[in-house]
Amino acid sequence: MRTDSGLRLEADPRPPRALPPVPSAIQGDTPLSRPKKKKPRTKNTLGSASSEGLAQAPVHRPSEGSELPAKEPAEHPEEAPIQRRQRKTRLPLELETSFTQKKASNSSLLRNENGIHVEPPEEAVTQKPRRKTKKTQPAEIQYANELGVEDEDIITDEQSSPEQQSIFTAPTGISQPVGKVFVEKSRRFQAADRSELIKTTENAEVFVDVKLSWTTRDVALTVHRAFRMIGLFSHGFLAGCAVWNIVFIYVLAGDQLSNLSNLLQQYKTLAYPFQSLLYLLLALSTVSTFDRIDFAKTSVAIRNFLALDPTALASFLYFTALTLSLSQQMTSDRIHLYTPSSVNGSLWAAGVEEQVLQPWIVVNLVVALLVGLSWLFLSYWPGMDLSEELMFSSDVEEYPEKDKGLKASS
Amino acid sequence: MLQTSNYSLVLSLQFLLLSYDLFVNSFSELLRKAPVIQLVLFIIQDIAILFNIIIIFLMFFNTFVFQAGLVNLLFHKFKGTIVLTAVYFALSISFHVWVMNLRWQNSNRFVWTDGLHTLFVFQRLAAVLYCYFYKRTAVRLGDPRFYQDSLWLRNEFTQVQRSSPQFLKDAMFCAQIVLCTCRCQCTATWLSPQNICGPSGPMSSGCVCVCVYLICCCGTKYKF
Structure with a gap:
């Protein structure tokens, strides 16, 4: 049996x-x-x-x-x-x-x-x-x-079978290979090409695999990390640029700022490009540090700042440096449009140079110091990123079991 | 549910527009050989901000939270971005109009005044904050939880409802009553039977009806 x-x-x-x-x-x-x-x-x-x-x-x-x-x-x-x-x-x-x-x-x-x-x-x-x-x-x-179709499913030897079949057996019928599959769509069977159907099912499977492996969250996380890398680069580049700029200014100004006209003549082509570059780098660095401390969550940001967290301090310093730098836009444009006082319609009257340039140099020095300090603070804990932790991790894990329970009940 | 490819495309577009915005803010002062160049740059920048606003709102509309009618929750979560974007857009247009107005005749002249400089500083600071908040929102909207029902969502909604206190709503209600009453008093003396009943009185009957209705509502609510 x-x-x-x-x-x-x-x-x-x-x-x-x-x-x-x-x-x-x-x-x-x-x-x-x-x-x-x-x-x-x-x-x-x-x-x-x-x-x-x-x-x-x-x-x-x-x-x-x-x-x-x-x-x-x-x-x-x-x-x-x-x-x-x-x-x-x-x-x-x-x-x-x-x-x-x-x-x-x-x-x-x-x-x-x-x-x-x-x-x-x-x-x-x-x-x-x-x-x-x-x-x-x-x-x-x-x-x-x-x-797929197998050859054995199709009976082709119909010539020999009728002879050998007994009279009482039911006729088997003649089946032929057809390249179609009949798929039921809206209560009707419609012919569909077999090879195409196989392709579509395979494609759908591949797509499902891709979808499972790469979600919108992953895209967001990748972009966030990429921006953090750009920010990390900009911190260092900004610090270097600011230090180089202030050294350059002091060298051109001479001892005790005695050679200010030389500074103006040499620096006037560089003033505005450097101001623009400084804004770009400061903006990138500020956004990057805001990301790190998750500035949008004000309570967390303030708590970190009061706890003298290096990253929170760095973000504050960057924002201060940005404000100071923007406040010198007018002076930078004045330097950019420098013509000697002897020239008609000059913005630089005789004796005004020191009054205008001294605060500008001091502000640039302060900006360089702030930026350098921020860079040092950030390098103390370069891997810190509260945004990533709060946005992508903790919120998700906050209610995982409850979510599961809800899904199960629904 | 948001498709990954669609989200990637939208995110790329948003970052492209943000990059352009940052670029123009940084280097527009350098590219002022001719006023037309700066004008075109500024127009494109404003359109880019507008596009970014449209895109972020379209993303909001696409969320399950919005489709479920929880607009309040969405606004609560991203109010910083919405407000800041609107402020930045207004500041940008103001600054662009002002600067172009001053520089249209001669682009290479010193145009700075204290007012313009102040506006410039605020516009540039708002640009940095806008960049941060917008980027954060765009990245956060990639969270799949915004596109499906979950207990987290319900919890968030409850928290938002709790955080907007009842006394605020009551205060708004009372303010409406006071405002309406004051308006009525401007045109008439206090409520009198003649005024209420007589259609030809100094106080219009519609105003009286609204006033009486609001006072009645208030009375039932606060038991006086």
Whole structure:
């Protein structure tokens, strides 16, 4: 009884092939033509086909020995073991790929795919290895295979079969290979191209994979980190620029600011470009430090500032430096438009130079000091980023269990 | 649910517009050989800010929070960005108009006054704050929780409702009553039966009706 059930499962959906009394000529022909086309498929789709065959061998042999006609080993004594092995390897594949067969034996097979075993207990021994292969196969391959056509599903030898069929057997009909799959859409079956359907399902799977791996949160996090890197660069560059600028100014101004006209003449082409660059770098650095202390959450920012957190101090210093730098815009434009006092319509009357330039130099010195100090404070703890922690981590983990509970209830 | 590719595209566009804004703020003073150049730069900058405002509002409309009708929560969360963006837009337009007006005849002359300089400083400071808040909002809107129902969302909504106190709403209500009463008193003496009943009195009947209705509402609410 146990041996019969395994074979019946295979034979039931397709009576012409599996019925025992079928003449040996037909039986011998079909298995011989199969291995050529089946071999690559079994290798591809069933990675563990050979091992499975080995596992199944002791189980299936007695059943085949009892059910298969005795003529077969006599006619092909050498091919018989090969056929058996091929049948064993083919068995799970047939279950997956034959579209019509599935409909016939849908209950047992679908349950197998889902991993639920509902067959009688005496069949458990034969079903075990089959279930193993189902688990190892990825789901997408199964679906893709379902859309494929096997040659054995199509009966082409209709000339020979009517002769051998008895009068009482039901006519099997002639099936032809059609490159279409009939898909039910809005309560009607519509023809769809099989290859296209396979492609679309594969594409959808790839898209799902990509979607799972790369979310909007990841995009946001990447952009945030990229901006932090730009900010980190701008901190250092700004500090260097500011120090270089103040050194340059003092060198041009001479001892005790005695050579201010020289400074004006040399520096006038540089004043406005440097002012613009300073604003750009200060803006980037300020935004970057605001990001680090999560300035939008005012309570956290104030607490950090009162606790003399280096990053909070740095952001305050940057903002002060920015304000001071902007306050010198008018003077920078005046330097940019410098013409000697002798020239008509000059903005620089005689004796005004020191009055205008001295505060400007002092402010530049203060800006350089603030920027340098900020850079030092930031370098004390360069990895700190409260925005990332508060925006992307803590808020998410705040209610994870509750969220799960809600999803489960809904 | 927000698609990753769509979000990436929108975020790129927002950052592009922000970068342009920062670039013009930094280097517009250098690029003033001809007034037309600066004019075009300023116009594009203002349009860029406007585009950024439209994009951020479209992103708001796309959230589940907005579609569920919790506009108050959305406004509470991003009010800094909304207010600051509006302020910056106004400051930018003001400054651009002022500067272009002064420089249109001769772009290479000294135009600074104390008022213009003050406006310049505020506009540039607002630009930095706008950049920070806008960037933060754009990045935060990538959070998938804004696009689906969750207990976190419900909790946030409850917190927002708690944080806007009842006395504020009551104060607004009382203010409306006081305002209406004052307006009525300007045109008439105090409520009198003749005035209320007589359509030809100095106080218009509509105003009286509103006033009586508000006082009745207030009476039922505060039990007097």
